[in-house]
Amino acid sequence: MNNSAFSRVKAKVVRFINEVTRDENGKIKFNKRNKIIIASVIVAVIVVVSGSLALRNTQVMKNLETQSLEANAYKVYFGGVEVGIVRNSQEATQVLQEIQKELIEKNDMDIAIDQDLSFESVNVDEEALTLTEKLKKNIKNNMTYEIYASALYIDGKRIGAMESEEQAEKLLEEVKETYVGRAREEGSEIEEILIVENVEIKREKTPISSVYDYQEMLDLVQKGTTEKRVHKVARGESYWGIANKYDLSVDDLVSANPDKDSTLIHPGDELNLIVPKPYLTVETYENQIFRDKIDFNKEVKYTSSLYSDQKTVQKAGVYGEKEVFAKVIRHNGVEVEKEVMKEVVISDPKVQVELQGTKALPPKKGTGIFMRPTRGTLTSRFGARWGRMHYGVDLASRIGTPIKAADGGVVTFAGWKGTYGYMVEIDHGAGFTTRYGHCSKIYVKVGEKVYKDKTIAAVGNTGRSTGPHVHFEVRKHGVPQNPLNYIGKQYR
Numbered sequence: 001m002n003n004s005a006f007s008r009v010k011a012k013v014v015r016f017i018n019e020v021t022r023d024e025n026g027k028i029k030f031n032k033r034n035k036i037i038i039a040s041v042i043v044a045v046i047v048v049v050s051g052s053l054a055l056r057n058t059q060v061m062k063n064l065e066t067q068s069l070e071a072n073a074y075k076v077y078f079g080g081v082e083v084g085i086v087r088n089s090q091e092a093t094q095v096l097q098e099i100q101k102e103l104i105e106k107n108d109m110d111i112a113i114d115q116d117l118s119f120e121s122v123n124v125d126e127e128a129l130t131l132t133e134k135l136k137k138n139i140k141n142n143m144t145y146e147i148y149a150s151a152l153y154i155d156g157k158r159i160g161a162m163e164s165e166e167q168a169e170k171l172l173e174e175v176k177e178t179y180v181g182r183a184r185e186e187g188s189e190i191e192e193i194l195i196v197e198n199v200e201i202k203r204e205k206t207p208i209s210s211v212y213d214y215q216e217m218l219d220l221v222q223k224g225t226t227e228k229r230v231h232k233v234a235r236g237e238s239y240w241g242i243a244n245k246y247d248l249s250v251d252d253l254v255s256a257n258p259d260k261d262s263t264l265i266h267p268g269d270e271l272n273l274i275v276p277k278p279y280l281t282v283e284t285y286e287n288q289i290f291r292d293k294i295d296f297n298k299e300v301k302y303t304s305s306l307y308s309d310q311k312t313v314q315k316a317g318v319y320g321e322k323e324v325f326a327k328v329i330r331h332n333g334v335e336v337e338k339e340v341m342k343e344v345v346i347s348d349p350k351v352q353v354e355l356q357g358t359k360a361l362p363p364k365k366g367t368g369i370f371m372r373p374t375r376g377t378l379t380s381r382f383g384a385r386w387g388r389m390h391y392g393v394d395l396a397s398r399i400g401t402p403i404k405a406a407d408g409g410v411v412t413f414a415g416w417k418g419t420y421g422y423m424v425e426i427d428h429g430a431g432f433t434t435r436y437g438h439c440s441k442i443y444v445k446v447g448e449k450v451y452k453d454k455t456i457a458a459v460g461n462t463g464r465s466t467g468p469h470v471h472f473e474v475r476k477h478g479v480p481q482n483p484l485n486y487i488g489k490q491y492r
């Protein structure tokens with residue numbers, strides 16, 4: 001603004017002020033020209049203000065327009081984590097689908113990915129875009145996924161999950177098959193087989209790490225655990241010793257090793273130490289056919305040729321045989337119920353005939369005459385033999401042959417006596433005793449009174465003996481005598 005223009009405006013303002021007057025009440029009064037000036041100023045202000053506002057709006061619009069034009073790519077987020085920048089959002093979606101397809105093929109099962117893709121528009125140069133391979137890698141690195149597995153529920157309790165329903169069903173069949181096989185081995189026929197518990201298979205999203213493989217699940221269902229503990233048998237070990245070592249009972253150890261014979265273990269054998277607690281009870285209804293023996297009857301005949309305390313078998317009995325048809329219910333192979341339907345006799349039993357003596361017992365004291373204790377062969381005489389004294393005679397006969405008391409008396413010894421083996425000694429009075437050595441069995445007790453000819457023991461081969469015989473001694477006041485000098489003769 002130059003000086004003349006400024007002075008013109010100044011003159012107008014001075015004139016405007018001078019022309020403003022006050023009325024008698026002191027109120028400001030404008031003349032006609034002043035009013036026109038004021039109105040013009042107001043209009044000018046409105047025009048300027050609204051114009052600048054409009055200009056500003058246009059600028060904002062223009063800016064927005066510029067921005068949307070420049071958004072030429074998308075920032076990709078996977079589960080909220082930035083994984084790359086792509087020109088086209090379709091690209092990222094395809095990569096994810098590709099990964100999913102690969103996982104399904106690799107795991108051979110349906111999978112559920114836990115995260116989603118999201119996008120943000122951005123403006124970037126070509127160099128900032130992420131290569132497809134890199135994008136794939138980034139998505140994979142941030143991925144967690146579960147599979148659609150088949151969970152096994154037994155009486156409402158979730159036991160675990162397997163890959164597929166077919167697998168779960170196959171497993172249940174195998175559990176049942178186990179008992180079909182065992183029943184067949186025992187010759188029984190399975191009429192019906194069922195699982196007692198309520199079993200359900202449910203399709204559930206499951207973390208891949210907690211999906212059991214087939215064998216693990218089979219162990220879990222049959223043993224109650226997937227844990228494995230074994231003991232390697234060492235030389236000289238027995239079931240009893242091993243069970244004791246692990247605080248198990250022998251029965252537990254047997255049930256943990258159903259395929260092994262508890263009486264036949266060898267060093268190096270591996271014994272399972274986990275006592276099975278199966279989740280499932282397989283109930284089998286079986287028709288059993290098995291052979292059983294039939295007891296024989298006993299018939300007693302009386303004879304005066306034996307003393308009244310003697311009894312012998314004249315004719316041994318024979319067991320008969322029968323075929324039994326039975327219905328059996330088993331739980332996991334253990335019989336819980338049995339009903340015999342029919343029995344067919346294959347062979348009849350044969351009666352056993354026994355002889356019971358009736359002859360009055362002789363007095364249980366010495367008669368004064370010794371008899372031979374057995375009818376055995378004399379194999380060694382009394383006297384010096386191979387440089388040492390033989391204090392009796394040896395009478396050889398089969399093991400089990402009855403040894404009779406040479407005379408009546410009182411039993412003073414009955415038991416093991418060093419080189420004699422099992423031995424009986426009888427005191428006959430008047431300083432005479434007899435000894436019977438190498439017995440296999442002893443039928444009398446110390447203090448018992450016996451009569452002459454009473455069976456007191458059985459021939460054996462115990463103690464220092466090289467074959468079954470009775471070593472028979474006669475002693476007078478403890479001094480061995482030659483028995484052959486006494487047998488059949490009055491000794492007192």
Ligand SMILES: [Zn+2]
Nearest residue numbers: 392393394471
């Ligand atoms: Zn002898």
